[in-house]
Amino acid sequence: MTETVRPAAGRGARERILTAATRLFRAQGIVATQMEAVAAAAPVSKRTLYKHFRDKSELIDAYLQQRDRRMFTEQLGSDEDARGQILALFARTSSDGPIGACPFVAASTEFPEPGSAPHRAAVRHKRAFQERLQQLVAGAGVENPDQVGALISLLYDGAISRSQTLNDPRPLEEARDHVAALLGPE
Numbered sequence: 001m002t003e004t005v006r007p008a009a010g011r012g013a014r015e016r017i018l019t020a021a022t023r024l025f026r027a028q029g030i031v032a033t034q035m036e037a038v039a040a041a042a043p044v045s046k047r048t049l050y051k052h053f054r055d056k057s058e059l060i061d062a063y064l065q066q067r068d069r070r071m072f073t074e075q076l077g078s079d080e081d082a083r084g085q086i087l088a089l090f091a092r093t094s095s096d097g098p099i100g101a102c103p104f105v106a107a108s109t110e111f112p113e114p115g116s117a118p119h120r121a122a123v124r125h126k127r128a129f130q131e132r133l134q135q136l137v138a139g140a141g142v143e144n145p146d147q148v149g150a151l152i153s154l155l156y157d158g159a160i161s162r163s164q165t166l167n168d169p170r171p172l173e174e175a176r177d178h179v180a181a182l183l184g185p186e
Helices: 013-028 035-041 046-052 056-075 082-088 103-110 117-139 145-166 170-183
Strands: none
Touching: 013 035, 013 046, 013 056, 013 103, 035 046, 035 056, 056 103, 056 117, 082 117, 082 170, 103 117, 103 145, 117 145, 145 170
8 A cells, every 4th residue: 555645744845735726717717616526636634734724715815826826926927018918918929838727717706696605716717807907008108098998998808808818829810910000109
């Protein structure tokens, strides 16, 4: 009988849990992913999992907060080169691997009740995303930044959904060309 070796609990357990949850949520869906599967993939004991996250709703909340922070710090965190940051959202090649669905669209789809915590988190993210795009558009010196930022937000959501469905980066590339036209010349 082979014994599974698990890393020591404590150091890095929370990060391993979130990494495993992210991988499983993207592959299987949020609702379909069982806590036991997250513990096994982390790998941590169920006790350690529940020490960090009292229940699945806390894990989902932490997952969505992490995704939200990454987008706003890594992708849209600077006011420098506003145009470049916006266009970089649409940069994807077929060598990047499978195109994943937007985690916030997935959360609102899997939790359609508007009062549910994942759905509310998705709404907050989508509103903040549009507001940030509007700020960046204004920073790029484009006229009507509220209207243009809202349009770019719609183009992004549609392009990422279509690219994920088709597993093809071309919708993102086409949307990027339209966004570049909306932003005007450099």
